Amino acid sequence: MAQVFHHPFAVGGDEAPVGRVSGLTAWIIGQESMFSRLLTGALRSAQENRGAYFLLAGLSFAYGVFHAAGPGHGKAVVTSYMVSNERALRRGLVISLLAAILQGLVAIALVGALAGVFRVTAQRMNAAAGDLELAAYCGIILLGIVLLVTKGAALAATVRRNWATARVFAAAPPRLAFPPDGQAVFLADGGGLDHVHGPDCVHCHIPDPKQLGAGFSWKSAAVTIATAGARPCSGAILILVFALARDMFPVGVAAVFAMSLGTAITTGSLAMMAVFAKKIALRFSGKGSSRAEIVGRLIEVAAAFCVLLFGVALLAASFAGIGAANS
């Protein structure tokens, strides 16, 4: 996860370190490195050659796709949020896109205002990025708590209801009764003829999956977008500062937006995979059964817990880093 100490040559916040890697991870690093070099090369030549603009946009896009493929915290937050709270794919894609665009905007605002207008030093910019990072981590913790509370309550309700239903049905299986007056009635709840379910029955004993599934609120979606997008990435900051130094800030801005689109595609795919994976898990446990319902709830609670844990770990690591930098 996040490294404990601030990197000596950090740009903005700390990037996740490379641990021991192999296979696919190593390959992705290779692709990232390659696109990073090509991208900065295109930016350098964009000064003399305007034809390089399109190349730059394409490379930025590709870089965004690969750069987002690693498990940075933005991806992890969006994906866990999707597992915990979402069933609607389209909404997940919108959330991914907005988070990626916000991340680009934050980098542009940060560099544009601090370096472009106020001409601050590198340390000051790192400090500002560090503040954003802390705010984002606190946001992740908040999101984790909110999800954990709502999903925990939903799990408890599901378990309680299933348990109650099972007990009642075991005692008295529902049946059709034929009273002497000839009108067939449906009996449940172990009740006598005084608890009859006829065509006019309005109280529902079987949960409506729509009510259970949604739980969607734009508030928690907004917090997800904000926390996933608040932390600007080092690559974007470097590109913008470099472009600014060479008097071609707008070119840098365009490159960062292309990068955001690439990032959105990767994050969106991960979010979709998360939703599909959850669906498959539910199918395996018997679609529509009460077991599937409980399994679904458990997965959601676990994902909510992961969000919380992730936020706490990031915040703790970041405080450890500050302690080390000040000592």
Added chain:
Amino acid sequence: MRIFGFALALFLAGFGAPAFAHPHVWVTAREDVIFDNQGRVAAIRGAWVFDDMYSAFATQGLGKDGQLATKDELAPLAKTNVQSLAEFDYFTFAKIAGTKVEFGPPTDYSLEERPDKLVVLTFTLPLKQPSDPGKAFTLQVYDPTYFVAFSLDDKLPVELLGAPKGCSSSVLGADPLDQEATKKLSEAFFANLSPGSDFGEKLASRVFVACP
């Protein structure tokens, strides 16, 4: 149980997988090996030239009216850099006959903006115990987190200062992440890295110093 295994795998994919970065900062390093008058290795002096992107980042807001940033202006950043470097063994890893060499805090350090607008970090790292290099003194410079990609200077990667007669140095290991070579770097190279290999170390070239 299969379901929980599945869910667990999903979360591990999101969290437990090794986090990674790729190089954002590129350094071309020159390492000088400084000997004392008894022929022992006393210190390593690094001169690290940063790429133009990081250089632009480091010098932003400095250098009045298009002038180059001065050493004084860059001093606070140099201090931050070197202090943080202490937590990472200064990215400088030396061994004598396989035994790790311990370094003390840098005796001097500075950041400088060259006329070509590239920033150079220079610092001198004393050995805690000046040591006879013998036949097998090795030195590697790399960032284990791989945020910085180091490569040794092509023309003058290492210089022996005040070395006894007959000492020599050589550099082994092509640097595949050299700025030009990166473009040609094949997928195969990365795919064939053995599992658990440490990226930064794997890609670092090795300096050998041997004295009679």
